[in-house]
Amino acid sequence: xxxxxxxxxxxxxxxxxxxxxxxxxxxxxxxxxxxxxxxxxxxxxxxxxxxxxxxxxxxxxxxxxxxxxxxxxxxxxxxxxxxxxxxxxxxxxxxxxxxxxxxxxxxxxxxxxxxxxxxxxxxxxxxxxxxxxxxxxxxxxxxxxxxxxxxxxxxxxxxxxxxxxxxxxxxxxxxxxxxxxxxxxxxxxxxxxxxxxxxxxxxxxxxxxxxxxxxxxxxxxxxxxxxxxxxxxxxxxxxxxxxxxxxxxxxxxxxxxxxxxxxxxxxxxxxxxxxxxxxxxxxxxxxxxxxxxxxxxxxxxxxxxxxxxxxxxxxxxxxxxxxxxxxxxxxxxxxxxxxxxxxxxxxxxxxxxxxxxxxxxxxxxxxxxxxxxxxxxxxxxxxxxxxxxxxxxxxxxxxxxxx
Amino acid sequence: xxxxxxxxxxxxxxxxxxxxxxxxxxxxxxxxxxxxxxxxxxxxxxxxxxxxxxxxxxxxxxxxxxxxxxxxxxxxxxxxxxxxxxxxxxxxxxxxxxxxxxxxxxxxxxxxxxxxxxxxxxxxxxxxxxxxxxxxxxxxx
Numbered sequence: 001x002x003x004x005x006x007x008x009x010x011x012x013x014x015x016x017x018x019x020x021x022x023x024x025x026x027x028x029x030x031x032x033x034x035x036x037x038x039x040x041x042x043x044x045x046x047x048x049x050x051x052x053x054x055x056x057x058x059x060x061x062x063x064x065x066x067x068x069x070x071x072x073x074x075x076x077x078x079x080x081x082x083x084x085x086x087x088x089x090x091x092x093x094x095x096x097x098x099x100x101x102x103x104x105x106x107x108x109x110x111x112x113x114x115x116x117x118x119x120x121x122x123x124x125x126x127x128x129x130x131x132x133x134x135x136x137x138x139x140x141x142x143x144x145x146x147x148x149x150x151x152x153x154x155x156x157x158x159x160x161x162x163x164x165x166x167x168x169x170x171x172x173x174x175x176x177x178x179x180x181x182x183x184x185x186x187x188x189x190x191x192x193x194x195x196x197x198x199x200x201x202x203x204x205x206x207x208x209x210x211x212x213x214x215x216x217x218x219x220x221x222x223x224x225x226x227x228x229x230x231x232x233x234x235x236x237x238x239x240x241x242x243x244x245x246x247x248x249x250x251x252x253x254x255x256x257x258x259x260x261x262x263x264x265x266x267x268x269x270x271x272x273x274x275x276x277x278x279x280x281x282x283x284x285x286x287x288x289x290x291x292x293x294x295x296x297x298x299x300x301x302x303x304x305x306x307x308x309x310x311x312x313x314x315x316x317x318x319x320x321x322x323x324x325x326x327x328x329x330x331x332x333x334x335x336x337x338x339x340x341x342x343x344x345x346x347x348x349x350x351x352x353x354x355x356x357x358x359x360x361x362x363x364x365x366x367x368x369x370x371x372x373x374x375x376x377x378x379x380x381x382x383x384x385x386x387x388x389x390x391x392x393x394x395x396x397x398x399x400x401x402x403x
Numbered sequence: 404x405x406x407x408x409x410x411x412x413x414x415x416x417x418x419x420x421x422x423x424x425x426x427x428x429x430x431x432x433x434x435x436x437x438x439x440x441x442x443x444x445x446x447x448x449x450x451x452x453x454x455x456x457x458x459x460x461x462x463x464x465x466x467x468x469x470x471x472x473x474x475x476x477x478x479x480x481x482x483x484x485x486x487x488x489x490x491x492x493x494x495x496x497x498x499x500x501x502x503x504x505x506x507x508x509x510x511x512x513x514x515x516x517x518x519x520x521x522x523x524x525x526x527x528x529x530x531x532x533x534x535x536x537x538x539x540x541x542x543x544x
Contacts, residue, residue: 062458095457099427102461106424107469273468274498335497337466337534346458348465356468 012036014048016073016288016311016386017173023382025287025389026328029316038302046073046309047302048288052320052340054299055312058291059344065291065310066090067347073290073311073386074180083192083231087239087347097228098350100218104152104211107353113148117358120147121365129369132400135379137391140366141248142241145358149240152211153233154202159194166190167237171385188234195233199226211236244355246285246383246390248362253394254279254330255363256375261332266371269364276359277336281318284341286349287389288313314340315389370398407480410511414485417509417516418473426460434515443525446533466532467493471501483517485509501531 012031015021021028032039032050039048049055058065071088086097103109124143128134146164149155155163169187199216207213215232218224224232255262255275265271288311293304304310318339319327325334342349349355366373379395404412413432420429430453433439439451451459463471471493479486487507495501503523510518529537 091458102427103423103425107464108423271498273494277496277498335499337495337497342465344465345462348462353464353468 012039014039014041014050014313015043016041016048017044019382019384022384022389025315026319029313029319030328032313033316033320038299038304040302041311044073044309045075046311047304048311048313049299050313050316050320052317052323055314055317055340056344058310058312059340059347062090062346064294064297065312066294067094067291070290070292070309072180073288073309075309083227083234085231085235086228087235091346094346097218097224097232100214100223101211101232101350104209104214105350105353107357110354110357113151113354114357114361116151117144117148117361118365120144121362125365125369129401132398134370134373134396134398136252136366136394136396137245137249138393138395140362141245141252141394142392144248144362145244145355146237146241148354148358149236152240153198153236154208154210154212155198163191163194163237164241166194167241170238171242171383171388173384173386191234191237192230195230195237198233199229239349240351240354242383242388243285243349244351244358246388247279247355247359249391249394250283250285250389251276251279251359251363252366252373252396253375253380253391254283256373256396258330258332261330262367262371264332265363266367269367271332272360272363272367273356274336275332275363276356277339278330278332278334280341281324281336281339282330283389284315284318284339285388285390286341286343287315288387289343290387311386312340314343369401370396373398406482407485409514410483410485410509411478411480413511413514414478414487414509415475418475418489421473422470424461424464424470426457429460430457432516433519434512434517437516438518440518440520442520442522443528444538445525445528446536446538447528448525448538466496467501468496469494473505483511485511495531497531499531501527503527 012035014028014032029050037051037054039050041048049058067088068090069088071085086094121144124140128139134140142164146160150160166187169183170191172183202212202216207216215224215229219226219229265275291310291312293306293308293310296306297304318341321327323338342352373396376395376397379393380391381393383390383392417432420432433453433456435453437453439456441448471491473489473491476488476490487509489505489507490502492500492502506522508520509516529535
């Protein structure tokens with residue numbers, strides 16, 4: 001299949017709650033970039049920025065575009081939550097909490113997880129090799145990131161399915177659902193209840209050199225409150241799980257769409273990091289990241305007032321023709337750079353190195369074992385959430401391994 | 404231990420922090436009014452306060468997903484000043500291998516960095532880190 005633009009240019013309407021929009025939002029974003037780049041979404045009462053320059057500016061200017069009271073597009077959604085998520089704060093509070101977690105999320109610190117990630121990937125692939133059928137998300141992508149996060153926050157194997165299920169409940173959205181539903185709140189509360197018990201259980205122990213240990217030590221030292229520790233555990237269960245899961249599905253799909261490029265990776269696994277960067281640019285799993293306006297600001301002639309919510313449409317910015325040549329073409333050899341799939345600036349994704357590590361190992365093992373996989377398009381299913389973009393099911397067939 | 408020996412040890416520790424990406428301790432190595440000056444007229448050149456260093460320090464991993472490794476080649480110390488020859492190597496997000504050669508000047512005050520000034524091959528910075536882009540003012544002159 002070619003990397004040609006997907007569909008004709010429709011009128012400028014962006015509806016991040018429309019399930020049809022989730023299947024192929026790119027023509028809508030392109031129209032917005034060309035004709036109404038600072039778009040006001042009337043039903044939700046928030047702005048959507050679609051140009052690379054504007055999104056990048058908002059990421060860099062963390063005093064004009066703040067995170068406090070943001071994160072979710074839905075008005076007052078965060079205020080309803082009793083446990084604060086550190087991504088919903090600004091310096092210096094944000095810096096204080098982030099500094100606790102950062103050292104454990106650097107590439108050198110994460111290297112020791114590569115062996116586990118590889119072994120677990122092989123273990124997840126093994127039962128499917130003889131049948132020649134695998135669902136990249138339901139059989140692989142939805143398990144691996146949660147297993148890795150679970151190691152970092154000490155969630156035992158027996159509890160992982162439940163925690164993942166609650167994280168799914170928290171992010172799921174019905175068609176055109178613009179407020180938190182009972183299922184979302186229940187997911188959040190179940191996670192909160194679980195991590196309340198989890199922290200109580202580990203409070204008296206000598207803490208491990210993992211994220212849970214680092215946060216419990218910080219709590220003892222007065223650097224993090226108990227509510228912040230629980231909030232951050234909820235955040236890790238969602239962020240560490242959903243976005244990497246979706247990235248694996250998106251990459252499996254795009255490599256199948258561009259099978260000649262997949263062949264290059266089969267022949268030279270050293271190209272996989274470049275393929276990951278291009279997938280992050282071309283079809284990343286973070287669709288919209290949210291800020292609030294800290295002080296009145298004018299963008300392209302439009303006044304955004306203090307307190308307004310702003311969605312930074314990362315996947316639109318990453319296809320901006322003013323920034324990227326041939327942006328609608330998937331090309332792993334373009335030397336993809338400057339995409340903002342992990343955000344940018346002080347709030348840039350803490351788990352970026354982990355997501356890249358997991359995705360690299362997954363595709364090294366997948367392409368070694370099923371280099372000829374064919375996706376069954378009729379079986380594709382999407383997650384529906386304005387912030388996260390990706391599939392819940394990516395079924396594939398491939399040549400079965402010899403018995 | 405002389406002042407010079409102590410400061411050379413601080414420099415070695417500082418490069419260790421850089422290579423591990425320990426942002427909190429990198430920032431803490433600076434005096435409250437400490438500054439970083441990146442020489443040249445590139446997009447990343449300028450004089451930066453501790454708050455600006457704190458905001459920017461973690462971003463190196465956006466350009467270098469696996470980090471950028473610095474190696475000290477030689478050091479010369481006199482009082483609170485340490486001159487360092489060093490080189491770096493890392494794989495840029497675009498897949499290009501980036502390397503550069505540096506001359507750093509560390510100026511300490513009571514064990515904290517008052518000034519860190521870095522000189523390097525700015526053409527390589529522009530070509531790889533800045534994707535060929537230059538500041539408008541520099542391009543015009």
